[in-house]
Amino acid sequence: MNALTLLDRPTDQIRTARLSLRPIREDDAARVYELFGQWGVIRTLRSAPWPYRFSDAQQFCRERARHVEGGAITFAITHKGELIGVIDAVSNPAVQRGPGYTLGYWVGRPYWNKGFVSEAARAFIAHLFAATGTGTIYSGVFALNASSLRVQEKLGFARAEEEMLYSRPHDAELPFVNTMLTREAFEAAARRRQERDPLELQQSPLIPAKAGIQGPRLRPKNWVPASAGTSGTES
Numbered sequence: 001m002n003a004l005t006l007l008d009r010p011t012d013q014i015r016t017a018r019l020s021l022r023p024i025r026e027d028d029a030a031r032v033y034e035l036f037g038q039w040g041v042i043r044t045l046r047s048a049p050w051p052y053r054f055s056d057a058q059q060f061c062r063e064r065a066r067h068v069e070g071g072a073i074t075f076a077i078t079h080k081g082e083l084i085g086v087i088d089a090v091s092n093p094a095v096q097r098g099p100g101y102t103l104g105y106w107v108g109r110p111y112w113n114k115g116f117v118s119e120a121a122r123a124f125i126a127h128l129f130a131a132t133g134t135g136t137i138y139s140g141v142f143a144l145n146a147s148s149l150r151v152q153e154k155l156g157f158a159r160a161e162e163e164m165l166y167s168r169p170h171d172a173e174l175p176f177v178n179t180m181l182t183r184e185a186f187e188a189a190a191r192r193r194q195e196r197d198p199l200e201l202q203q204s205p206l207i208p209a210k211a212g213i214q215g216p217r218l219r220p221k222n223w224v225p226a227s228a229g230t231s232g233t234e235s
């Protein structure tokens with residue numbers, strides 16, 4: 001991977017048509033607990049604790065707000081100034097299928113099926129590709145999670161191998177689909193969307209002027225992977 005990573009100053013923001021993405025903060029814990037600590041959200045994740053306690057949210061936000069160089073990149077997805085979900089990229093060579101980042105995300109139940117994660121992920125991934133030099137982003141989805149599979153399909157992710165994977169919230173092994181996204185597939189998916197809807201050209205995160213990324217800071221990367229925390233966005 002290129003020896004660069006992106007920003008995490010509290011003032012850094014990624015803007016989309018409806019959303020603003022900013023680095024997670026410690027004081028997001030109450031809102032994360034309110035929205036994330038629900039079975040409907042946690043049931044499709046891999047290693048989130050259940051039951052979910054306020055201290056889990058506090059630990060997650062504290063660890064992720066720390067901005068460890070080369071560690072997880074964790075952004076709050078905000079709408080009209082309110083946190084509605086979280087998106088992150090974690091680099092963990094020990095478990096990852098290749099070099100690069102693993103993508104995770106969630107939004108609170110009241111915000112499902114409004115296109116928010118698709119919109120946030122498009123901008124976040126464009127930023128990740130642009131700022132880190134990584135060529136591939138990994139993810140994975142439990143097979144029961146049709147909505148997330150659809151989100152990833154729209155982004156250009158390809159399905160890799162399937163396996164049985166332990167789900168901590170279910171305390172059971174469940175069918176899991178590993179997925180991956182190359183830069184080329186991401187750009188091709190964006191082009192297909194733009195062909196279908198030329199107006200989207202105005203909003204595409206692939207067009208830097210419209211992505212509205214403010215103040216990205218590229219910096220040398222000489223890192224040790226950070227802990228991924230105990231709750232979060234893992235797929």
Ligand SMILES: CC(C)(COP(=O)(O)OP(=O)(O)OC[C@H]1O[C@@H](n2cnc3c(N)ncnc32)[C@H](O)[C@@H]1OP(=O)(O)O)[C@@H](O)C(=O)NCCC(=O)NCCS
Nearest residue numbers: 041044106107112113114115116117118146147148150235
């Ligand atoms: C999965 C999740 C992230 C989706 O977020 P979202 O903001 O609702 O996603 P979007 O609205 O951008 O897109 C959802 C897509 O799935 C489709 N969808 C929803 N339910 C579906 C279902 N049961 N079967 C098939 N497609 C479905 C929607 O129609 C939409 O596709 P479209 O744009 O082609 O119509 C959200 O439900 C969530 O946070 N779930 C809990 C945590 C989680 O599962 N995180 C991901 C782990 S991999």
